[in-house]
Amino acid sequence: VPDSLAYLDQIAKFQPIAVDCQPPILWDHAQGVHVFDPYGNKWLDFSSGVLVANVGHSHPQIQQAAVNEIERGNMFSYCFPSATGAILAKKIVDLAPSTLNKIFLLTTGSETTECAIKLCKTYGQSIDPNKKIIVTFINAFHGRTMGAQMAGGAPQAKKWIGTINTDFIQVPFPDGYHCKERSFHVFEKTLAEMNITPKQIAGVMMESYQGGGASFAPEEYVRKLRDFCDNHDILLVFDEVQSGFGRTGKLFAFEHYGVIPDMVCLGKGISSSLPLAAILGRSDILDQYGPGDMTSTHGGNPVSCAAAIANIDILIRENLVEKADEIGRFLFTGLKHICDKYSLFIGEVRGRGMVYGIDIIHDETKEPYADLAFQIVQECFYQGLLLFAPVGYGGATIKICPPLIINDLQVAEGLQVFEESFHRAII
Numbered sequence: 001v002p003d004s005l006a007y008l009d010q011i012a013k014f015q016p017i018a019v020d021c022q023p024p025i026l027w028d029h030a031q032g033v034h035v036f037d038p039y040g041n042k043w044l045d046f047s048s049g050v051l052v053a054n055v056g057h058s059h060p061q062i063q064q065a066a067v068n069e070i071e072r073g074n075m076f077s078y079c080f081p082s083a084t085g086a087i088l089a090k091k092i093v094d095l096a097p098s099t100l101n102k103i104f105l106l107t108t109g110s111e112t113t114e115c116a117i118k119l120c121k122t123y124g125q126s127i128d129p130n131k132k133i134i135v136t137f138i139n140a141f142h143g144r145t146m147g148a149q150m151a152g153g154a155p156q157a158k159k160w161i162g163t164i165n166t167d168f169i170q171v172p173f174p175d176g177y178h179c180k181e182r183s184f185h186v187f188e189k190t191l192a193e194m195n196i197t198p199k200q201i202a203g204v205m206m207e208s209y210q211g212g213g214a215s216f217a218p219e220e221y222v223r224k225l226r227d228f229c230d231n232h233d234i235l236l237v238f239d240e241v242q243s244g245f246g247r248t249g250k251l252f253a254f255e256h257y258g259v260i261p262d263m264v265c266l267g268k269g270i271s272s273s274l275p276l277a278a279i280l281g282r283s284d285i286l287d288q289y290g291p292g293d294m295t296s297t298h299g300g301n302p303v304s305c306a307a308a309i310a311n312i313d314i315l316i317r318e319n320l321v322e323k324a325d326e327i328g329r330f331l332f333t334g335l336k337h338i339c340d341k342y343s344l345f346i347g348e349v350r351g352r353g354m355v356y357g358i359d360i361i362h363d364e365t366k367e368p369y370a371d372l373a374f375q376i377v378q379e380c381f382y383q384g385l386l387l388f389a390p391v392g393y394g395g396a397t398i399k400i401c402p403p404l405i406i407n408d409l410q411v412a413e414g415l416q417v418f419e420e421s422f423h424r425a426i427i
C-alpha cells in the first residue's frame with residue numbers, strides 16, 4: 001500500500017504551498033459519487049472533484065470513449081483535424097440557441113475567459129478604437145492567467161498586478177447579500193461614478209452564477225444588462241466554466257435568465273473528466289481572426305473530446321439535468337433545515353440544482369467566519385463527507401456540489417453527516 005503521508009509530504013516539499021489547500025486525502029480512485037484513498041477509506045463526494053464530475057466519477061462510457069481514442073492513437077494536437085473534435089463541436093452547437101453557432105475548443109477555463117476578453121476587445125476596436133473596456137464583477141472568478149485575474153477578484157486583492165490596467169473595471173455583483181441593491185441602476189451608477197461611457201465598453205463578462213457563493217443575479221437585472229449591451233454594441237459574455245452542463249438544473253446556466261449571450265465560456269463539467277474547455281459564440285465574433293491566429297496546442301485534443309461526447313450523451317440519456325433540478329430541491333430543503341438550526345452562524349444559503357453556497361459568519365459581528373467554515377469542512381472530512389475548502393468572500397463560504405447522479409438516499413446521508421459535523425465544529 002503506498003504511504004499516503006509520504007506522498008503528501010512530497011507534494012508539500014516539491015510543489016508550491018498554494019497547491020496545498022484541500023483536505024489531505026491522497027486520491028487512489030473515484031467511482032460514481034465516491035472517492036477512495038489507498039487504504040480503502042471512502043468519502044461521499046459533495047465536491048464533484050471541484051465541480052468537474054457532473055455525471056459522476058469514472059463513468060464507464062467516458063472511460064471507454066477515452067480508451068478507444070488512445071488505442072487508435074488519436075493523441076495529437078488540435079493542429080490536424082479530428083473526427084472526434086468535429087462531432088463534439090456539432091453536438092454542442094446543436095444543443096445551443098441558434099445564434100451561438102461556432103465553438104472554439106480549448107483546454108482550461110482560464111484560456112476561455114482570456115480568449116473571450118481578446119475577442120471582445122478586437123470586436124470593440126473594429127467599431128471604435130476607444131471601445132476597449134471590459135466590465136466584470138467584484139469577487140468574480142475567471143481563472144488564474146493574467147487577463148483572467150485582472151477581470152476577476154476583489155480590487156484590493158490585485159495589488160500584485162502593479163499598474164492598474166484601466167481597460168478592466170469591476171462593478172458590484174447584485175447578489176442581494178454583499179450588494180444589497182439588486183437593480184440594474186447600480187451597474188449604470190457605478191459606470192457614471194467612474195466616468196465611463198457605454199461607448200468605451202467592448203464587453204461585459206459575468207459568471208452565470210458568481211462561483212464563490214453560488215449567487216445568481218436577478219433575472220430582471222440580466223435582461224436589462226442584455227438590453228444595455230444591445231443598445232451600445234457591447235458583447236455580453238457568460239462565464240459558465242463552473243455552472244454549465246446541468247450543474248444548475250439547466251443545460252446552460254444562462255437559460256435561467258431568459259437571455260442569450262454573445263459568447264459562453266465552458267469547461268469543467270463539459271467532459272466530467274479530462275481537461276477540455278470551449279468558447280461557444282456567434283460566428284461573426286469567433287471568426288474575427290484569420291487561419292492560424294487563434295491556437296492552443298492541446299485545445300480540443302481528441303481524447304478529451306471523446307470523453308466530452310460520452311459525457312453529454314450520458315447527461316441527456318439519463319435526464320441528469322432534470323434530476324439535478326429535482327434532487328437539488330431536496331438537497332436545498334435539507335440544507336436550509338440544518339442552517340435554520342444554526343442560524344446564528346449562517347449569513348445565507350443559496351444556489352440552484354446541484355450547487356449551493358453557505359456563508360458562515362460570526363454570530364456577533366456577522367463578518368465571514370473562515371475558521372469555523374474550515375472546521376466544519378474538516379469535521380465532514382473525518383466523517384466521510386468530502387467538501388473542498390471554503391471559498392468566496394472572506395473564505396467562509398462552504399460549497400455543496402455533488403455529482404448530478406446522486407440519489408435521494410445519498411443526499412440524506414450527506415446531509416446527516418453535514419449536520420453532525422456542524423454541531424461538532426461549534427461545540
Ligand code: PMP
Pocket residue numbers: 107108109110111113141142143144207211239240241242243267268
Ligand atoms: N471561470 C470560472 C467561473 C471558474 O469557476 C473557473 C475554475 N474554477 C475558471 C474560470 C478557470 O478555469 P481553469 O481552472 O480550468 O482555468
